[in-house]
Amino acid sequence: MISRTKQAIQEALDQARVIDPHCHLRLDRPAADNLADLLFYHHLWIELVSSGLPPYEVTREGLPQELADPQMEPLERARRALPYLKHVRSTTIGLFWRWLLRDLYGV
Numbered sequence: 001m002i003s004r005t006k007q008a009i010q011e012a013l014d015q016a017r018v019i020d021p022h023c024h025l026r027l028d029r030p031a032a033d034n035l036a037d038l039l040f041y042h043h044l045w046i047e048l049v050s051s052g053l054p055p056y057e058v059t060r061e062g063l064p065q066e067l068a069d070p071q072m073e074p075l076e077r078a079r080r081a082l083p084y085l086k087h088v089r090s091t092t093i094g095l096f097w098r099w100l101l102r103d104l105y106g107v
Contacts, residue, residue: 024041024042033074034074035074035075036065036070036074036075036077037065038097039077039078039081040058040064040070040081042064043093044088044093044097045064045065047088047093048081048084048085048087048088051088052084052087053080053081053084057080057081058070058072058077058080059071059077060072
């Protein structure tokens, strides 16, 4: 027999119109604007910085793009980060990044 709590939760979920699975999509623009938006997604950003990428190399404020306007051209930001991608290739986020590049861009 299903518990009352479980049943109440199930009923609430059944009535929900949208469930955010913690995906960080912007409601007004769910797609990335450019390659730098993907490259500097905060989980990959943290791994790149941890691997040696100086934060000020790719953003004027030294903060992730979700917290402050990078004030740099996206292509230049991506170019500056390229040497550090090899350092995160064996991480889970690095694997996801490679899958994304393969699936979206065929590389």
